[in-house]
Amino acid sequence: MNIHTYEKAWLVAAMVLIVGFMATITYGAVGPGIAMIDDDGGTIDPAEINDHERFGEPGVEHVGDDEYEVAVVAQAWSYTPEQIEVPADSEVTFYVTSRDVTHSFSVVGTNVNTMVIPGQISEMTVRFDEPGEYGILCNEYCGEYHHTMEGKLNVVPEDEFDLTELSVDAPSEVEAGNETTITANVSNGMQEDLETTVALEIGDQGSERDVTVPGDGSEEVEFTVDSAELGEGDHDWTVTVDDYEETGTLTVVNATDGGDGSAASGGDGDA
Amino acid sequence: MASATETGETDQVREIGHEEYDPVGTAILITIYFLILVLLWVFMYFVEFLGNGPTVVGAVLTVVGLA
Amino acid sequence: MRNAYVDQFPAEAKVIKAAFWSSFLALAIGGSLGLLQALHRTDVLRIMEAPDYYTVLTAHGVLLAITFTIFFLVGIFTWGVTTSLDRGLVDLRFTWGWYAMMVVGTVLVGVSILGGVVDAIPMNADVLFTFYAPLQPHPAFYVGLVLFVVGTWLAGADWFRTWLAWRSDNPDERIPLPTFMALTTTLFWYLCTLGVALSILLLLLPWSLGIVDSVNPLLTRTLFWYFGHAVVYFWLMPAYMLWYVMLPKLSGGKLFSDPLARVVFVLFLLLSTPTGIHHQYLDPGIAEGYKFIAMTNTMFLLLPSLLTAFTVVASMEHGARQRGGTGYLGWLKALPWRDPVFTGMALAGLMFAAAGFSGMINAGMNINYLVHNTWWIVGHFHLTVGTAVALTFMAAAYWFIPQVTGKELWNRSLGLVQVLVWFVGMTFMSNAMHRSGLFGVPRRTAEPQYENFAFEPAAGSMGEINAQVALGATLLTVSLALFLLNMVMTSLGGSSDEIPDNTYAETLSGPEDAPVVLDNLKLWTAIATVLVIFAYTLPLASIIDAGGLFGPGIDGFQLAIEAGPAFVLESVREVIA
Known part of the structure; x- marks a missing residue:
């Protein structure tokens, strides 16, 4: 078999290309540490997603230091949660699975991109150094309204990020002359303790309470309200913790008006 | 073999045998192609791809020092 | 005296003509649907509802990637085998049998897809070309696919028995190059279609008929790609054959090296199949090591294509120099650029060189995060199957249709205009698709205009990208x-009496220079099988081990309901709860 010299040279050059390409890919794996989606995520029965310890309540979880885990369930044609917020300078591991057909979870304009196959859990770890806002889209056809499947990933500055939740339990009315209690429940999803101040404003009165909410725990703060000081009528109240706020109205009624005095919640909800 | 509609064969002006043929033009073209491939590959990998972060990294992170 | 193919093999010419026309019909329908999609996606003209886009896309993919290419392939290979062996097929009834089987298969698939837009047909197959379970089509879709594939198996058997008949008369001769190419291609086609055939017959069809309850989506998906990458070489090989055996002659020269052409086809036989996992780089459930093996095989698959680039260009240069061309690059001017057959194939080859680059990116494992399932991929395969293959076939038709009909081409100049318009149209469309993929524009999406974010191109704008795609698609449709x-x-x-003789290119370095072992088809098939076993046994075993042969209770979904998304969502949730 006689091969022309030029063609022999080209054969060598072609091999150099091929080996060079594979060397580049290998560099990407060991240098910048790029890892492929693999079988680490394990499998899951799609029928059991609601009872699954991770996917039963999808969302962001703090697992320590700058590490977070985000569980996402994809289904035709949305992601749960639809909005994901994580801090900058963090290392986030996404766990994504599908309730129905094959989807993808692709963060637009980045190299965060995985197929989401029913029965499988896609696990991928991403470092977010800078704050930014990204769209998330499904790039695998998943039925008639596939093109409407989208989500949002917000990477916020570290000091603006927390996993605090506020809920308030307050009666809607109280008989004049009685005392009542407005209870703020502050929960802290971060692993570190949260030192903060819970403030209540009602009518023209205000009070503040410093609390330390333990990591991955919650704390109740009770504010005693004396209706005598408020006087009869409607009184708007506001409970604030950091950037979270709950509001409601407390009505002080004259006892003879026959108000039932039951503690039907007036302002009750989650921040 | 030659035919009026087969431009390729009617226009032949000389016969070049295997021994006397040196595909130098092909060598030039293929070298240019090689260079384009290398340049585009480097551009695509190091600018378009690695510059397109964030990127999926290994769970066991050794990157902290590098990053 | 005229000595065209139809004069030599009048009966075979009829089969080839039928195959070509089946191919053209698929091209006409599938191609027109492409324009509809391009205009819809880019929001230039929306004459259908968004959900219908996916029905149209399914038809576009199946008709062009499978029907158009493979019907043309069986025509070309039948021509190559009979011409190079200089003997007819063994039994024409058998030949018409496999052709009919392919037609019936296509009709079944086509009707089931058409059911997605025509209410009178109680079927639905909006599952796209890849039919990823648990998206579920009507069983007729699967049955049609299987019939079509079995038809191609029988076609392969036809070429093999013709070759064996020739072999018994010519025990010591080398396999003529076109026959060698047809046979090696058929061998890897057998190897790769086995996976998808088993997947359909044992897993998907019983599931769509309700015989088994569930599928393992990762398993059927992996079996699809076991076939899904080799199929691209299946439809590419007839184009390669034409570049090797027609282009040198059209250029006025001879094939530079018959031995290297054989090496190239042997490499395709060996490496086409154990590479499919590179389509699954971003799939969960497959370990990184298996993905790396698939990448290694894929990268080495570049070798036969890179060798082809040299051999084919060198053959063209030989022709140009025999036609009086001189200089380092001045010989390029001496090529027969007014011949639509030559120009079409040469431009197709040029586009394939560009496609080669985007293919190299696609082959790279971790860089796949950047391009996977984006419009980049669509840009890539519109250069490969959409130009390297389609333009070569169209150009070839200007030579072949006169050969099999005995009628002269109606208008050569129009043919030249046609191939040029295709080239220009595809340049616009493919370039824009490639670029937009780099900033995340997804493939397979009817209306990629999102509510809560916008795409951010580094250069240019989404409007300009869309304009290029719409313009390109329009030019392609005109072409x-x-x-x-x-x-x-x-x-x-x-x-007409003016039809050229039915010949193909002679060689500068002939088969006598090729080691005899190259013609040992049994050896290469055995090695190819071992490579497939090596690449696929462990990944398949781990997928089945983790998810079961039939998966964990995964029902079928036909996500197509009249009442709109909210209703579907609700019903899906109910099914799950």
Whole structure:
């Protein structure tokens, strides 16, 4: 078999290309540490997603230091949660699975991109150094309204990020002359303790309470309200913790008006 | 073999045998192609791809020092 | 005296003509649907509802990637085998049998897809070309696919038995190159279609008929890609054959090296199949090591294509120099650029060189995060199957249709315009698709205009990208119409004595220079099988081990309901709860 010299040279050059390409890919794996989606995520029965310890309540979880885990369930044609917020300078591991057909979870304009196959859990770890806002889209056809499947990933500055939740339990009315209690429940999803101040404003009165909410725990703060000081009528109240706020109205009624005095919640909800 | 509609064969002006043929033009073209491939590959990998972060990294992170 | 193919093999010419026309019909329908999609996606003109986009996309993919390419392939290979062995097929009834089987398969698939837009047909197959379970089509879709594939198996058997008949008369001769190419291609086709055939017959069809309850989506998906990458080489190989055996002759020269052509086809036989996992780089459930093996095989698959680039260009240069061309690059001017057959194939080859680059990116494992399932991929395969293959086939038709009908081409100049318009149209469309993929524009999406974010191109704008795609698609449709017009008018014409002889390129370095071992098809098939076993046993075993042969209770979904998304969502949730 006689091969022309030029063609022999080209054969060598072609091999150099091929080996060079594979060397580049290998560099990407060991240098910048790029890892492929693999079988680490394990499998899951799609029928059991609601009872699954991770996917039963999808969302962001703090697992320590700058590490977070985000569980996402994809289904035709949305992601749960639809909005994901994580801090900058963090290392986030996404766990994504599908309730129905094959989807993808692709963060637009980045190299965060995985197929989401029913029965499988896609696990991928991403470092977010800078704050930014990204769209998330499904790039695998998943039925008639596939093109409407989208989500949002917000990477916020570290000091603006927390996993605090506020809920308030307050009666809607109280008989004049009685005392009542407005209870703020502050929960802290971060692993570190949260030192903060819970403030209540009602009518023209205000009070503040410093609390330390333990990591991955919650704390109740009770504010005693004396209706005598408020006087009869409607009184708007506001409970604030950091950037979270709950509001409601407390009505002080004259006892003879026959108000039932039951503690039907007036302002009750989650921040 | 030659035919009026087969431009390729009617226009032949000389016969070049295997021994006397040196595909130098092909060598030039293929070298240019090689260079384009290398340049585009480097551009695509190091600018378009690695510059397109964030990127999926290994769970066991050794990157902290590098990053 | 005229000595065209139809004079040598009148009966075979009829089969080839039928195969070509089946191919053109698929091209006409599938191509027109492409324009509809391009205009819809880019929001230039929306004459259908968004959900219908996916029905149209399924038809576009199946008709062009499977029907158009493979019908043309069986025509070309039948021509190559009979011409190079200089003998007819063994039994024409058998030949018409496999052709009929392919037609019936196509009709079944086509009707089930059409059911997605025509209410009168109680079927639905909006599952796209890849039919990823648990998206579930009507069983007729699967049955049609299987019939079509079995038809191609029988076609392969036809070429093999013709070759064996020739072999018994010519025990010591080398396999003629076109036959060698057809046989090696058929061998890897057998190897790769086995996976998808088993997947359909044992897993998907019983599931769609309700015989088994569930599928393992990762398993059927992996079996699809076991076939899904080799199929791209299946439809590419007839184009390669034409570049090797027609282009040198059209250029006025000889094939530079017959031995290297054989090496190239052997490499395709060996490496086409154990590479499919590179389509699954971003799939969960497959370990990184298996993905790396798939990448290694894929990268080495570049070798036969890179060798082809040299051999084919060197053959063209030989022709140009025999035609009086001189200089380092001045010989390029001496090529027969006015010949649509030559120009079409040469431009197709040039586009394939560009496609080669985007293919190299696609082959790279971790860089796949950047491009996976984006419009980049669509740009890539519109250069490969959409130009390297389609443009080569259309150009070849300008030579082949006269050969199999005995009628002269209606208008050569129009043919030249047609191939040029295709080239220009595809340059616009493919370039824009590639670029937009880099900033995340997804493939397979009817209306990629999102509510809560916008795409951010580093250069240019989404409007400009869309304009290029719409313009490109329009030019391609014009080119397609010109091609079909030329074919129809040629067929309406009368018989002509001006048809060139049925010949193919001679060689500068002939088969006598090729080691005999290259013709040992049994050896190469055995090695190819071992490579497939090596690449696929462990990944398949781990997928089945983790998810079961039939998966964990995964029902079928036909996500197509009249009442709109909210309703579907609700019903899906109910099913799950």
